[in-house]
Amino acid sequence: MTEQSQGPALDNLLTESRTFPPSDEFAAAANAGADMYAAADADREAFWAAQAERLHWDTKWDQVLDWSDAPFAKWFVGGKLNVAYNCVDRHVESGHGEQVAIHWEGEPGDTRTITYNDLLAQVSKTANALTELGLQAGDRVAIYMPMVPEAIFSMLACARLGLTHSVVFGGFSAEALRSRIEDAAAKLVITTDGQYRRGKPAALKPAVDEAVAQTPTIEHVLVVKRTDTEVAWTEGRDIWWNDLVDKQSDKHTPEAFDSEHPLYILYTSGTTGKPKGILHTSGGYLTQASYTHHNVFDLKPDTDVYWCTADIGWVTGHSYIVYGPLSNRVTQVVYEGTPNTPNEGRHWDIVQKYKVSIYYTAPTLIRTFMKWGKDIPAGYDLSSLRVLGSVGEPINPEAWIWYRENVGAGRAPIVDTWWQTETGAIMISPLPGVTSTKPGSAQRALPGISAKVVDDQGNEVPHGGGGYLVLDKPWPSMLRGIWGDNERYRDTYWSRFAEQGFYFAGDGAKYDNDGDIWLLGRVDDVMNVSGHRISTTEVESALVSHPTVAEAAVVGATDPTTGQGIVAFVILRGDAADGGDDAVKALRDHVAKEIGPIAKPRQVMVVPELPKTRSGKIMRRLLRDVAENRSIGDVTTLADSSVMDMISQGLNKGSED
Ligand code: PRX
Numbered sequence: 001m002t003e004q005s006q007g008p009a010l011d012n013l014l015t016e017s018r019t020f021p022p023s024d025e026f027a028a029a030a031n032a033g034a035d036m037y038a039a040a041d042a043d044r045e046a047f048w049a050a051q052a053e054r055l056h057w058d059t060k061w062d063q064v065l066d067w068s069d070a071p072f073a074k075w076f077v078g079g080k081l082n083v084a085y086n087c088v089d090r091h092v093e094s095g096h097g098e099q100v101a102i103h104w105e106g107e108p109g110d111t112r113t114i115t116y117n118d119l120l121a122q123v124s125k126t127a128n129a130l131t132e133l134g135l136q137a138g139d140r141v142a143i144y145m146p147m148v149p150e151a152i153f154s155m156l157a158c159a160r161l162g163l164t165h166s167v168v169f170g171g172f173s174a175e176a177l178r179s180r181i182e183d184a185a186a187k188l189v190i191t192t193d194g195q196y197r198r199g200k201p202a203a204l205k206p207a208v209d210e211a212v213a214q215t216p217t218i219e220h221v222l223v224v225k226r227t228d229t230e231v232a233w234t235e236g237r238d239i240w241w242n243d244l245v246d247k248q249s250d251k252h253t254p255e256a257f258d259s260e261h262p263l264y265i266l267y268t269s270g271t272t273g274k275p276k277g278i279l280h281t282s283g284g285y286l287t288q289a290s291y292t293h294h295n296v297f298d299l300k301p302d303t304d305v306y307w308c309t310a311d312i313g314w315v316t317g318h319s320y321i322v323y324g325p326l327s328n329r330v331t332q333v334v335y336e337g338t339p340n341t342p343n344e345g346r347h348w349d350i351v352q353k354y355k356v357s358i359y360y361t362a363p364t365l366i367r368t369f370m371k372w373g374k375d376i377p378a379g380y381d382l383s384s385l386r387v388l389g390s391v392g393e394p395i396n397p398e399a400w401i402w403y404r405e406n407v408g409a410g411r412a413p414i415v416d417t418w419w420q421t422e423t424g425a426i427m428i429s430p431l432p433g434v435t436s437t438k439p440g441s442a443q444r445a446l447p448g449i450s451a452k453v454v455d456d457q458g459n460e461v462p463h464g465g466g467g468y469l470v471l472d473k474p475w476p477s478m479l480r481g482i483w484g485d486n487e488r489y490r491d492t493y494w495s496r497f498a499e500q501g502f503y504f505a506g507d508g509a510k511y512d513n514d515g516d517i518w519l520l521g522r523v524d525d526v527m528n529v530s531g532h533r534i535s536t537t538e539v540e541s542a543l544v545s546h547p548t549v550a551e552a553a554v555v556g557a558t559d560p561t562t563g564q565g566i567v568a569f570v571i572l573r574g575d576a577a578d579g580g581d582d583a584v585k586a587l588r589d590h591v592a593k594e595i596g597p598i599a600k601p602r603q604v605m606v607v608p609e610l611p612k613t614r615s616g617k618i619m620r621r622l623l624r625d626v627a628e629n630r631s632i633g634d635v636t637t638l639a640d641s642s643v644m645d646m647i648s649q650g651l652n653k654g655s656e657d
């Protein structure tokens with residue numbers, strides 16, 4: 001085990017030993033029963049074939065899984081389907097056109113109600129518009145938008161046409177957008193004039209203008225008017241959504257694509273400075289997104305109102321706002337804004353208003369709600385809630401219990417769902433009608449999925465032991481590679497346990513005495529800030545790109561609200577100022593500009609030296625000790641142990657918001 005697995009979750013382990021079985025009533029009506037595990041174990045491929053049958057295929061597959069070219073999987077080989085047809089048209093055809101697909105709630109309080117009939121019309125118009133722009137199956141489209149319905153129409157229109165979308169989180173910088181457009185050679189960007197954030201409109205298009213000035217592959221910028229913000233305009237390149245999409249026919253005939261046709265690329269941080277374009281394809285991805293959404297959230301399409309609070313800029317938004325839920329004919333809430341606008345009861349107001357029955361969010365938000373106090377949710381009628389979900393980072397037992405009691409009235413099962421951008425869909429989670437849940441544990445691999453905790457040698461550890469989390473069998477929604485870089489795909493995920501053929505997830509984990517899995521955080525140089533993955537190297541690269549910085553080292557330090565906070569140690573150049581407040585502020589702002597505000601360091605400490613081993617490797621463990629105010633451990637491998645004294649003394653120079 002490497003040092004980082006000794007994270008916050010470990011300290012909290014075993015502080016809560018109660019288990020929470022579902023009520024008999026819940027279990028009796030649940031979509032998934034205990035027999036599902038046995039069915040999957042008996043014949044894995046037949047099990048997945050049965051899950052794929054939940055979708056509409058234009059051509060049935062000949063083979064469930066082709067793993068002959070491992071680690072490049074093919075699922076449902078020879079099958080053809082249209083992903084958007086599965087998420088939209090077939091629900092209209094089965095007589096549910098009047099069912100609400102999306103209750104959209106804008107941050108200022110404006111609303112839109114979108115039925116499946118409406119969704120079909122809008123997705124068809126958007127598809128016709130993209131065709132008019134000359135886009136063809138296989139082309140890439142960047143989507144850089146806030147949480148407006150047009151973002152979902154755009155994703156589905158791409159899927160419908162076989163265009164591969166690359167959604168870039170609207171909080172990322174122009175530079176982050178530029179590098180992603182360039183890597184995928186996208187031809188179109190879809191964006192908005194601006195977005196509402198904390199009650200105020202903020203411009204978004206200027207970042208697109210800056211990015212596309214340097215990306216020759218972009219032919220057009222399609223702009224949705226959201227905030228009526230004045231924007232610069234490049235004639236011939238820029239097109240208003242209303243001018244192009246509104247005039248289109250609302251009829252469009254979908255074409256079937258190969259099961260392995262690329263559906264989307266989503267960039268995520270790795271251990272180097274360059275984000276990885278995670279590639280997902282169609283049939284296997286939709287099968288698992290749909291299956292997990294149906295069973296883990298126990299979705300009853302005729303009666304439930306589902307709400308996932310993620311942004312479509314992250315994989316959770318792809319799999320659990322767009323593809324999983326819509327394939328299951330969900331009625332869902334999509335909310336544009338922040339949880340404390342206009343006040344800290346906004347989420348509970350929305351739950352009460354739409355009678356939300358399934359609510360899926362991140363531990364960082366639950367801890368924020370805890371901080372705001374239980375009186376806030378207590379002021380609303382939350383009795384509609386019947387399933388609660390958590391994703392993105394380990395949830396500490398205290399937050400889990402708070403969530404259960406103050407949001408779920410001590411009744412709604414909590415599903416702590418472990419997965420990754422790379423896995424495409426949930427892998428480890430309780431089944432709400434089956435599992436006796438344990439606060440803080442994601443518990444067991446879902447039926448059809450296989451996960452193990454192994455030691456350095458790849459041997460499974462005994463119950464009670466800790467090690468590396470690996471996935472030892474291919475799964476339908478697994479990534480099919482890193483866009484344009486097969487070598488990096490092998491290296492990153494398959495080289496650590498090459499001999500065994502395990503996918504290494506980058507997480508540390510442990511089995512408890514019952515064999516349930518507890519996630520312990522990343523064991524690599526990836527930080528998890530508010531459930532968002534940020535690489536230490538990426539932040540270091542941003543820092544050293546500033547003219548005043550000679551060297552930088554970044555660590556993720558435990559943070560009571562965000563899970564981890566970014567702490568940077570920098571050595572300034574000889575001719576730079578000595579690290580006063582202005583210099584520190586400039587560096588924090590610089591990182592926000594280079595990557596996005598989510599990567600802004602919580603603290604920047606100006607230091608004279610960095611602790612390095614004799615071979616020159618920065619000792620992040622020591623820096624983490626300093627950042628977390630722990631007494632400094634073993635420094636015998638340090639080239640110059642007086643460095644740590646200097647750093648500790650410089651600690652109070654840091655800047656914090
Ligand atoms: O470290 C794990 C953590 O988030 C990482 C994946 O991040 P990302 O690709 O951005 O996807 C986030 C949403 C799926 C994992 O390697 N993680 C995610 N869910 C959990 C978790 N850690 C513990 N418990 C979870 N439920």
